[in-house]
Amino acid sequence: MAAQSNLKNMVMVLGLTCLACSAVLGGAYALTKEPIDAASVAKTNKAIGAVLPAFDETSYESVDVEGKTYNFYKAVKGGETVGYAVESTVVGFGGPLSLMVGITPDGTVHNTSVLSHAETPGLGAKCNTDAKFMAQWEGFDPSVKILSVKKDGGDVDAITASTITSRAYTEAVKNAVNAVKSLKEESHE
Amino acid sequence: MEYFLIIISAIFVNNIVLAQFLGICPYLGVSNKLSTATGMSMAVCFVITLATLVTYLINHYLLVPFQLEFLQTIAFILVIAALVQMVEIVLKKVSPSLYQALGIFLPLITTNCAVLGVAITVVTKEFTFGLPSHMLNLGEALVYAFATSLGYGLAMVIFAGIREHLAMNDVPKAFKGVPIALVSVGILALAFMGFSGMVK
Amino acid sequence: MSKNFKLITDGLVKNNPTFVLLLGMCPTLATTTSAINGLSMGLATLFVLVLSNVVISLIAPVVPDKVHIPVYIVVIATFVTLLQLLMQAYTPAMYETLGLFIPLIVVNCIVLGRAEAFASKNGVLASACDGIGVGIGFTLALTVLGLVREILGSGSAFGFNFIGGHDGMLAFVMAPGAFICLGYLMVLFNKFVKKD
Numbered sequence: 001m002a003a004q005s006n007l008k009n010m011v012m013v014l015g016l017t018c019l020a021c022s023a024v025l026g027g028a029y030a031l032t033k034e035p036i037d038a039a040s041v042a043k044t045n046k047a048i049g050a051v052l053p054a055f056d057e058t059s060y061e062s063v064d065v066e067g068k069t070y071n072f073y074k075a076v077k078g079g080e081t082v083g084y085a086v087e088s089t090v091v092g093f094g095g096p097l098s099l100m101v102g103i104t105p106d107g108t109v110h111n112t113s114v115l116s117h118a119e120t121p122g123l124g125a126k127c128n129t130d131a132k133f134m135a136q137w138e139g140f141d142p143s144v145k146i147l148s149v150k151k152d153g154g155d156v157d158a159i160t161a162s163t164i165t166s167r168a169y170t171e172a173v174k175n176a177v178n179a180v181k182s183l184k185e186e187s188h189e
Numbered sequence: 190m191e192y193f194l195i196i197i198s199a200i201f202v203n204n205i206v207l208a209q210f211l212g213i214c215p216y217l218g219v220s221n222k223l224s225t226a227t228g229m230s231m232a233v234c235f236v237i238t239l240a241t242l243v244t245y246l247i248n249h250y251l252l253v254p255f256q257l258e259f260l261q262t263i264a265f266i267l268v269i270a271a272l273v274q275m276v277e278i279v280l281k282k283v284s285p286s287l288y289q290a291l292g293i294f295l296p297l298i299t300t301n302c303a304v305l306g307v308a309i310t311v312v313t314k315e316f317t318f319g320l321p322s323h324m325l326n327l328g329e330a331l332v333y334a335f336a337t338s339l340g341y342g343l344a345m346v347i348f349a350g351i352r353e354h355l356a357m358n359d360v361p362k363a364f365k366g367v368p369i370a371l372v373s374v375g376i377l378a379l380a381f382m383g384f385s386g387m388v389k
Numbered sequence: 390m391s392k393n394f395k396l397i398t399d400g401l402v403k404n405n406p407t408f409v410l411l412l413g414m415c416p417t418l419a420t421t422t423s424a425i426n427g428l429s430m431g432l433a434t435l436f437v438l439v440l441s442n443v444v445i446s447l448i449a450p451v452v453p454d455k456v457h458i459p460v461y462i463v464v465i466a467t468f469v470t471l472l473q474l475l476m477q478a479y480t481p482a483m484y485e486t487l488g489l490f491i492p493l494i495v496v497n498c499i500v501l502g503r504a505e506a507f508a509s510k511n512g513v514l515a516s517a518c519d520g521i522g523v524g525i526g527f528t529l530a531l532t533v534l535g536l537v538r539e540i541l542g543s544g545s546a547f548g549f550n551f552i553g554g555h556d557g558m559l560a561f562v563m564a565p566g567a568f569i570c571l572g573y574l575m576v577l578f579n580k581f582v583k584k585d
Contacts, residue, residue, distance in 0.1 A: 005453035013452050017460050021263070021467040028474050029259050035478035043481065091317045094385075116485075120385065121422060122543060122559040208564050210419035214498055217414065259474060262492040263466035270462060302415050302496040309492055363579040364572075367411055371572030378565040 044100075048073055051102025051111040052083040065179040072179070081105055084183075086176040087115065092168040094118040097127075099169065101176035109140040112173060124165030133159050133166070137173065147174040192332050194318045199336035202387050205303055206344040207378040212303030216345060217370060219294070221356075226349035230342030232291040234335070236276065236298050237307055240269050241334035244308040245327055265308050270299045303341060307334050348377060393518040400522025406499045407530035407571075408578040413499040416490045417531060418567040424547045427535025429483050430490065431528025435521070436472055437494050441465045442508040442520035449509040461504045462495070469494045499527060530574075537570050538562060 048058060055075035063072045071087035083105065089098040095118030102110040114128040127133060136157055140147075148154030149166050158166035205211050212233070219229045244265045252258050277295045280288040298304060311330040315323060325333060351373055360369050406412045416434070421427040444464050452460050473491055476484040484491065494500060503523055508516040540546055542561030560566045 005455040010453045010456045013460060014456050014463075017448075017463050021463050022260075025260065025263070025467060025470055025474075028471050032474040032478040036474070036481075039478060039481040095317055096315055120559075121562040122557075210415050210564065210567070211493075213414035213418060214412070217411070259470060262470050262473065262495055263463065266462055266466050266495050267459070270459060300496045300498055300501060302493045305496050306415075306489060306493055309489060363576045368572045368575040368579065371568045371575065375565045375568030375572060378568055379560065382560075382563065382565060 047100040047113050047115060048075065048085040048102070050113045051100050052085055053077075053104070053110060055082050058085070063179070063183060065182050068175065068179075070176070070179050072183070083110055084180050086179055088172040088176040088179070090168045090172040090175065092117060092119050093124045093162070093164045094120055097165070097168050097172060099172045099176070101173050103177060103180045107141075107143060107177065107181060109137055109142065109173060109177065112137040112169075119162070119165050124159070124162045126159050126162065127165050127169050130159055133157065140173075142174075142177050147177065191318050191320060191329070195316075195329060195332050196336040196339075197387065198318065199333055200340040200343060201381065201384040204340045204344055204381050204384075205307070205337050206341060207374070207381045208385075209306070211306040212301050212341060215294075215297055215301050216341075216348070216374075217367060218297075220345055220349045220352055220370075223346065223349045223353060226345045227342075228290050229294045229297075230338075230345045232294040232298060233301065233303065233341055234338035235291070236269075236273060236295075237304050237338040237341075238331065238335045239276070240272055240304050241308055241311055241330055242327075243272060244268055245312060245330050248312045249327075261309065261312070262305075265305055269304055269308065273299050303338075307337055344377070344381075348374060351377070393515060396515060396518040397522035397525070400519065400524070400526040401529065402526075402582060404523065405526045405530060405578075406523055407527060407534075408575055408582075410499075410502075412502055413497045413527060415493065416497060417527075417534065418564075418571060420487055420490050421531055421535035421538055421567065422562050423539040423543070423545075424532055424536040426486055427531035427533075428528060430487055431524070431531040433472060433476070433487070433491060434494055434497060434499065434527055435524030437465065437468045438500055438503060438524045438527075439517055439520035440468045441500055442503055442516040443513055444468075445504045445508040446511060446513050446516035457509070458501075461501060461509075465500050465504070466495045499523065534567075534571060534574060537574065538566055541570070542566060 045058075052075050055077045058073045058075045061072050061074075063070050073085040074081060075083050075085065084103050086101050086103065087098065088101050089096055091097070097117045097119065098115040100113045100115055102112065104110050112134070117125065117128065119125045119127065145155035146153070147156065148170055149156045149158040149163060151158060151163060152167070154170070156166065156170045199205070203209060206213065206216050215229060215233075219225045247264060247268060248258075248261065252261060252264065257264075273295055277288075280291065280295075311325050311333055316325055316329075316333075317323075318329075348370075352370060355369060355373065364372075400406075402409075404410060407414075407417055413434070416430050420430040441461075441464055445461055448460070448464075449457075469492060472494070473484070476487075476491065503519060507519045511519070536546060538561045540557075542557050542559060542563075544550060544557035558566075561570065
């Protein structure tokens, strides 16, 4: 059974336990730091790969457009720009909704993918699984179609019973399209 | 306005028990009687707010500057355990009547996951509350913690009321005790779902 | 050996942490939105439970009585943090799904409860077996609850959709369904498994 308590052994045991535990954790942290960073990079790269045509490499910059900060990735293949991937976050139904939006140099949406969301399971969360909703973003041309849901007079088919999520998703895409547009205008001047 | 949204959101929309599933063990354990439920709620309210204040400061001024965020769990639980002990000692000296009311609940609170849950949530999660998503500052974190614990109290008091009535009813044997309580909480949670989406 | 085997089977039925001891309710309700999520949470808890039981049974004889709770909590928190780091590195998607409830294993009453009630008074091997038994019992309960909620709520089992095109009853994936399902599972357990 447990040993008798006196000040000396209490301080010693607590101190030693904390010391040993911190040592173990420090070691574990050093060992897992690399795989953890790699996993987060892999996640971003996977999302970029999913929303853009094939590319050789990407360059990253953080840009401010109209007071909002975007993570902006430029994808290059054989020296030519094949598209831009933009991380765009808006407020959805349940909390922040974060997308990766791929846009080709002519301003067309190549594809989109959800990075994180807090939408209701089975309703708004379908923005990540509903095939019909997701497919309409492939090749969506904002110069021909209007970027708002059909209920608001646009060309985006909303998810059934999840208009707010669909609106937020559309807004996120719109922000990304505008960000790329204004960046390109800046670089032309 | 923002603080108002935080309060509504934490009490009703994202109620800590009925929507976030935190602090269920004491919720089921001490909600038999209205009086104990009220005592526990007040103790939780006190500890959550205080613990959030201390852990927020520790995270901000100790863990983040030294890049020790991976020690968050271990540091927070130790702080909470120590804090609960200190609150107990101080209450005993300063206000024996309050100690009488809250005393028996205090040791239970260390392992109430609502306390650690809120402490971790406010320093790791981004919130919106009608603004672009952002990390909470100290003021918002405190309001959030306090409102969350009010939500805990609300859920607790409502449920204790229901249970006092349940106890007087003839419940099938297999349902007696916790099972019927769980089903009732489920129906209560269903009612709270009506608030969902009200505040983003 | 048979004694240790009995410790494992005890954890499954007689001392089932969820249905009998009513411990660890928060992760039980929060993470069982699908069978896979429930299973993963159960395994994560199993990992912490076995390791902390082993270490605590080793150090218990030298830990002074008055500080035993803080020492146990530090040991448990260490293994939880270890688990967090490993999951972040090798199963990041699952880490995100289970989210807050991984660090909250620290305050899961099952882990501290077994440390107090069993590991501090028994040998290493027996404590390990107790950890495995209770851990598997917990995992099993979580998986069953997750499976029931997934079938009712999203019309699939372990991710395989079998009612094609339909959505099932959403309430079961959300908070109310968790409470109601667990309540009814407990009724069934009381009726058919638990012998008075």
